[in-house]
Amino acid sequence: MSLTALRPHLKPTLLLAYPVVLSQLGHVLVNVCDSVMVGQTGKVPLAAVSLGVSVNTVVMVLGLGLSMGITPLVAAADGQRDVRQLGRLLSTGVWLCALAGIVLGAAGLLIAPLLGHLRQPAEVVRLAAPWVRVLFLSLLPLMVFQGFKQFAEGLGLTRQAMYLSILANLINAGLCYTFIFGHFGAPALGMMGSAWATLIARILMAVLMGAYVLRAARLQPYREAVHSWLRPDKATLRRLIGLGSPIGVQMMFEMGAFSFSAIMIGWVGATALAAHQIAINVASVTYMAASGIAAAATIRVGNLRGVGDAYGARQAGLAAYLLAFLFMSSMGLLLVATRHFVPHFYNHDPTVVAQAATLLLIAAAFQVSDGLQVVGLGALRGLEDVKVPSVVALLAYWVVALPLGYGLGFGLKMGNIGVWLGLLLGLTLVAGVLLWRFRQHSAVSVPPPAVLASH
Template identity: 70%
Template sequence: MEKLRPHLRPTLLLAYPVMLSQLGHVLVNFVDSVVVGHIGKVPLAAVGVGVSTTSVLLVLGIGLSMGTVPLVAAADGRRDLPELGRLLVASVWMSALAGLVLAGLGQLLPSLLYLLGQPSEVVRLAGPWVQVISLSLFPLMVFQGFREFAAGLGLTRQAMWLSILANGLNGVLCYAFVYGRWGAPEMRMMGSAWATLIARGMMAAFMAAYVLNAKRLREERAAVTSLLPAGATIRRAADLGAPIGVQMALEVGAFGLSLLMAGWLGVTTEAAHKVAIDVASMTYMAASGIAAAATIRVGNLRGSGNLGGARQAGFAAYWLTFGFMGVMAALLIMTRHIVPYVYITDPQVVAQASTLLLVAALFQVSDGLQVVGLGALRGLEDVKVPSVVALLAYWAVALPLGYFLGFKLGMGAPGVWTGLLVGLTIVAVVLLQRFRRETEPEFAATLAASAEEPAAV
């Protein structure tokens, strides 16, 4: 533990802005849910269905953009300015193009909602909301393109402040549009979607302005020789980002499908699931901030040739996450009967949400450790195997087990969530062991030696 101490402070300094920035994505949904939840449980359930479907697209895009981070961190560790210039252009182009594609795909989602076995009144409200919220994926991805490049250089506070500002704007606009306050039209549930679109557009504009004008980045901008992306650079970023996006989509998709399973049990259960998943998502995104710091620290140290330091930085992030998520688990247990009232006062929804929050408390540590494991491995540019682990753990174990417990054994939504707990724990254990092995000096030396052997003729 003594060897890890020097890495705790640098990791925290990188992590807390990312934690707040990542929380921004979830707080948008939190504000939407709280404001809409006071209209009734059907609109709350509709927002839940909308979020569960569009979130798969959102995290697929975010994961793709994150492929830039370890490359930028490693290039910065070498102070390879030409490569940093190429990565800046590639990051923005890749994210913007992905945003266009994802926004277009989102327009097709409403036609699929009717196939998911959800209550008809919920689907009717969710369809238009999904179409508007999907449009916001384009500015969000533009924001990500600039943000992830800056994050790879260790510049994380700017995105934090922008996320705080955007969430404040979203909260004000959401309240005004939903209830028709301060001269705004009363749009009810749809108002929350339009508020999110406007807030994300502001985030994109301000993040772009920072990267393109900040004095701190003048050397990286000066290294840009073409505004068109280099094919090899964008392929490298996509090769890392695509598996990250797939892994994140698999995880979020598993949680999204669990919400749809809750919908099969009725509107009340679906609304309760929405409350509990919102709370769990906030603690998860906070832990993902530490994971992002682990990616930057591990990638930078590895890029400078210090694999031992990279190993220590990764384990420092593990311990920080373990402590943080342990505290969150205790808080959830103590407040599980109070938190649901922030969203809704329906006694049946509150009772079911309280039960689900207890299960959520149980998987806090596993959830945190699996996301920091993913972050540390990204710093090693190890992304494909973790994606396979996620596929098997969530879709071959967690969801079938959850369905069996929830529907065959009659446990309902808590059974579905127990399946998720098992899946998260499997991923956490496997990734911890993989990071431990990948950073062992003997294993790294074997890989280096094999890479230097001449190819057989």
């Protein structure tokens, strides 16, 4: 990997990535806000949020992954200047996302009553069940937002979603403060207040993102190319499902592994589950930042591939790898330095804080692996290579990581530390395999003459 060859791709990738990073952080900062504020009410509500997020995330990421199939197709069509296809992708993509939001939300509502069968502490289940139901209702507006967002990002328009995510998070924080603690004349709803705040914020995000895409002057040609919003183009729908569903399945395998790890930790007790929620919440912030770089990799690789520049697509992917490595290495060092300080923002129970600090040390260890695996997924999506990564995720997380975590956590009595060590191995395996896969799948025999001349 030549730094000289990568240098032209670093700035364009950064310019695309930083708005996506802030936008992606919007998803996770909702949970951060919920966890921080709910944690002030006690460790049992914090443990209930952990259980609720774990269950909701497994369903949510299936929809998010489905929507991510829009971006590489839009990037490729934009590279070919195919306005009619872009119009079909806009209407069909939003239609598919809205339908997915309805189906997944309904499925989630059926899952909520089953929480009691997960062998979690009874007081945790009692608080988590109604909280999860409201959160599942918010999947419809979230998926509509995703449909418009992924289309705009495929065109390289990444700042608008960033602005909306920042606005929605400010509103969510204000509503959480109001509803959880009962300020400004509102009733004190406790942890349920955070669920209602999330629902309202996501409805606002969907309305504003849709209004931007449908009214933006630059997007007018694509909007005029849309024939019908009620009858999606069948060929485009098949392509979106064919590309997006493996992404969703891969994300479900990955996030499902983390969610099941939370369930296993819940078998240890509410204290261990609260500590897990703190550590995973902090680690998810850096992960979503890396996923922004991955989204930029999808756009850059997909666009360059669309114009027939295979060598440029490869270098763009490798440039994203380099950026993720540098960023996540820095975040790992930061987590090591602040691991005893950060947990106090969530909860003041000494046992919870001590356990969370230990888990943050493991989180620091898997930062690089986490960043490289998500960028690998993004770069491969730009190549429309999505099926093999799903198989890799299934084997690494569910055949290796979780059984190992269970063996260490309960066989060797290491508790939540053992479960996290299993996750560390799973992330490392996925990162290594996907890097190899991208290098093989993007290989070109000879670089362009201009690149050869620069050497």
